[in-house]
Amino acid sequence: MYSSFKSIGAYIPSKKLTNKDLEKMVDTTDEWIKQRTGIDERPIAEDNQSTSDLAYEAAKIAISRSGLEKEDIDAVICATITPDFLCMPSTACVVADKLGISHITAFDISAACSGFVYALNIAKAFIESGMKKNVLIIGAEKMSSIVDYRDRTTCILFGDGAGAAVIGVSDKKEESILDIHTSSDGSYRDFLITPGGGSKNPCTQETIDNGLQYLKMKGNETFKIAVNTLTKDVKNILEKNSLSSEDIDFFIPHQANLRIIDSVAKKLDFPMEKVVLTVEKYGNTSAASIPMAINNWYESGKLKSGNLMLLDTFGGGLTWGSALVYFSQK
Numbered sequence: 001m002y003s004s005f006k007s008i009g010a011y012i013p014s015k016k017l018t019n020k021d022l023e024k025m026v027d028t029t030d031e032w033i034k035q036r037t038g039i040d041e042r043p044i045a046e047d048n049q050s051t052s053d054l055a056y057e058a059a060k061i062a063i064s065r066s067g068l069e070k071e072d073i074d075a076v077i078c079a080t081i082t083p084d085f086l087c088m089p090s091t092a093c094v095v096a097d098k099l100g101i102s103h104i105t106a107f108d109i110s111a112a113c114s115g116f117v118y119a120l121n122i123a124k125a126f127i128e129s130g131m132k133k134n135v136l137i138i139g140a141e142k143m144s145s146i147v148d149y150r151d152r153t154t155c156i157l158f159g160d161g162a163g164a165a166v167i168g169v170s171d172k173k174e175e176s177i178l179d180i181h182t183s184s185d186g187s188y189r190d191f192l193i194t195p196g197g198g199s200k201n202p203c204t205q206e207t208i209d210n211g212l213q214y215l216k217m218k219g220n221e222t223f224k225i226a227v228n229t230l231t232k233d234v235k236n237i238l239e240k241n242s243l244s245s246e247d248i249d250f251f252i253p254h255q256a257n258l259r260i261i262d263s264v265a266k267k268l269d270f271p272m273e274k275v276v277l278t279v280e281k282y283g284n285t286s287a288a289s290i291p292m293a294i295n296n297w298y299e300s301g302k303l304k305s306g307n308l309m310l311l312d313t314f315g316g317g318l319t320w321g322s323a324l325v326y327f328s329q330k
């Protein structure tokens, strides 16, 4: 018995934050942002939309495209670093309730930008062990709720959105999630961090005055580790499965920075027509980035059932991972 990627859905907020808008907010230029990141604009959620609202919209589409009824879902996993509530309840519980599903397993995972690949790995394990039959996985973020719009080194990067997928059962290897590798190194935890509001620095007037509730990033250091780690990770998973870049239909990397994607694709010999790019329009949407990219390729008619996708991600923790997945939406 195999686990299988049965459907994709996404929600992209209609409000956009453009480079020109950012020029009016911080000391930056459209030219600098485009050159250094490849980003033009980022979707931004409305003030009254929380992460579960974005996740719910994406989840509805993924369930309807899977051909299943919501009652067939027996677990909901939401990957997010911008949950509706800091500690509880989980965003997955809120989304399940909004979908009208109860009495099922529902929980969040925190693996930053790698969250969707981590969630996929958990769903694969649930299904292949026989514990669950249809797992709804979601990557959803309202990054605008933790971005400091006075910090030009981070506010130019991030956007809001959600992507969701239904992972089910198949008896065919060519419809399966072939392999997933996930990893981490917590010694780099201060490279991407929201220092305030947790048990280490509980929320006080002082933490708020010092902006510790906002995301901080050592961008340049993270950039270098990202390129090396992503390249090594992809080489390993391809080698382990006796595959080469030629066997892959679409390479779908985490959309953090066009320069990172370009550099990794070149090192791995992926022609750019096989590389899925959404960073220009969506920016970096953390855990939502990969499922939003898959959905974009699906809705533009490029991604077809039977295509072999290579997912590759890197983010705070540090965490990273890669996955070889047949797209099996019928």
Ligand code: UT7
Residues within 6 Å of the ligand: 027, 028, 029, 032, 033, 036, 037, 113, 152, 153, 156, 192, 218, 219, 220, 221, 222, 223, 226, 256, 257, 260, 284, 286, 314, 315, 316
């Ligand atoms: O999703 C999780 C993983 N995240 C990543 O992988 C993100 C990785 N990092 C990056 O994408 C890039 O490092 C950035 C886009 C954040 C920055 O690009 P960079 O080429 O690494 O620039 P840098 O940090 O080395 O800064 C170069 C210069 C600095 O000025 P000086 O010191 O050379 O005078 C910065 O102050 O660019 C300056 N700078 C800016 N200038 C205009 C930094 N941000 C901006 C800005 N506009 N927005």
